[in-house]
Amino acid sequence: MQRSTLPVNQIITGNCLDLLPTLPEQSVDLIFADPPYNLQLQQELWRPNHTKVDAVTDDWDQFDDFEAYDRFTRSWLQGCRRVLKETGTLWVIGSYHNIHRVGTILMDLGYWILNDVVWIKTNPMPNFRGVRFTNAQETLIWAQKHKGRPYTFNYQAMKALNDELQMRSDWEIPVCTGKERLKVDGSKAHTTQKPEALLYRIILSSSNPGEVVLDPFFGTGTTGAVARKLHRRWIGIEQDEQYVRLAQARLEAIEAGEYQPDVFATPQKRKLPRIPFGTLLQQGLIAPGQKLYFGKRTNITATVLADGQLKHNGYTGSIHQVGRAIQDAPCNGWEQWYYVDEQTGERVAIDQLREVVRRQHSL
Numbered sequence: 001m002q003r004s005t006l007p008v009n010q011i012i013t014g015n016c017l018d019l020l021p022t023l024p025e026q027s028v029d030l031i032f033a034d035p036p037y038n039l040q041l042q043q044e045l046w047r048p049n050h051t052k053v054d055a056v057t058d059d060w061d062q063f064d065d066f067e068a069y070d071r072f073t074r075s076w077l078q079g080c081r082r083v084l085k086e087t088g089t090l091w092v093i094g095s096y097h098n099i100h101r102v103g104t105i106l107m108d109l110g111y112w113i114l115n116d117v118v119w120i121k122t123n124p125m126p127n128f129r130g131v132r133f134t135n136a137q138e139t140l141i142w143a144q145k146h147k148g149r150p151y152t153f154n155y156q157a158m159k160a161l162n163d164e165l166q167m168r169s170d171w172e173i174p175v176c177t178g179k180e181r182l183k184v185d186g187s188k189a190h191t192t193q194k195p196e197a198l199l200y201r202i203i204l205s206s207s208n209p210g211e212v213v214l215d216p217f218f219g220t221g222t223t224g225a226v227a228r229k230l231h232r233r234w235i236g237i238e239q240d241e242q243y244v245r246l247a248q249a250r251l252e253a254i255e256a257g258e259y260q261p262d263v264f265a266t267p268q269k270r271k272l273p274r275i276p277f278g279t280l281l282q283q284g285l286i287a288p289g290q291k292l293y294f295g296k297r298t299n300i301t302a303t304v305l306a307d308g309q310l311k312h313n314g315y316t317g318s319i320h321q322v323g324r325a326i327q328d329a330p331c332n333g334w335e336q337w338y339y340v341d342e343q344t345g346e347r348v349a350i351d352q353l354r355e356v357v358r359r360q361h362s363l
Contacts, residue, residue: 010236029088031090034217110145152207219247224251277333285353300326
């Protein structure tokens with residue numbers, strides 16, 4: 001039976017195959033799924049010092065065969081697709097044991113893959129038997145519900161998080177250790193607890209404050225913890241009652257603080273008011289005849305014309321057209337052209353002047 005209201009900021013106890021059909025259709029903005037990997041471990045693992053490795057041997061990771069695992073995967077992916085909004089996206093994580101099977105089924109169901117991201121573990125578990133390469137990565141698939149539909153990608157937030165460089169699809173993040181790792185009687189509470197740093201990137205990049213993030217394999221609540229800190233609403237589905245208790249205690253201990261739009265929401269430049277380059281001349285921020293530099297360290301220059309165009313080696317065009325002609329590739333002139341600051345003598349991107357104009361317009 002479908003629920004009449006969306007159970008936001010709640011953990012629903014039970015199997016996601018049973019509970020996903022109870023959620024309202026097209027009600028979720030983002031899904032992060034960390035399903036069983038079906039590791040198929042055949043024997044115990046031991047370290048060279050004769051201590052036993054705390055491997056994933058939980059019942060929830062056991063399947064009779066690949067067909068059973070594929071049926072399970074298809075079922076939860078179908079359930080997620082039903083509750084995902086038309087503009088929503090889904091992230092799913094896995095290892096070489098399962099991610100390729102998951103990816104095939106995901107595509108068969110009509111999802112469109114936007115990226116695969118490699119989580120590179122900076123502190124992976126060694127291969128103690130010395131018979132294979134050390135498994136130092138896991139793979140995340142980021143997919144939208146329908147090819148070509150609008151979806152959320154907070155590009156500027158990711159770039160800012162990465163010291164103003166485009167965020168790449170290889171993420172170096174340590175596995176969950178130390179105080180972040182939940183323990184019961186000195187042992188790991190959950191064998192596959194994910195680090196909050198991983199979820200931070202996922203939630204910040206693919207959702208906005210106030211939107212709903214669903215985790216159908218909630219475990220000890222990492223998704224909910226990060227969503228709460230970033231002022232997203234969340235829903236967790238988890239069948240293990242001990243995990244539910246641990247997650248609930250973890251979430252109740254988080255003080256999210258008051259929501260402040262200028263703190264938690266990163267403006268998207270594509271949605272900001274359009275400012276023509278000529279406006280900079282009209283307001284005296286750039287002068288006709290001034291030289292601009294193509295890049296922060298090159299000697300390539302262009303002259304600013306009174307009509308807002310640039311002239312370089314006899315070629316005249318917009319800041320974007322001239323940049324494209326120089327590098328023979330698409331160019332965002334706002335980020336590629338620099339002027340010399342008279343006070344510091346340093347080159348500054350003309351995009352900074354555009355931001356000055358935008359702030360003046362907002363007053």
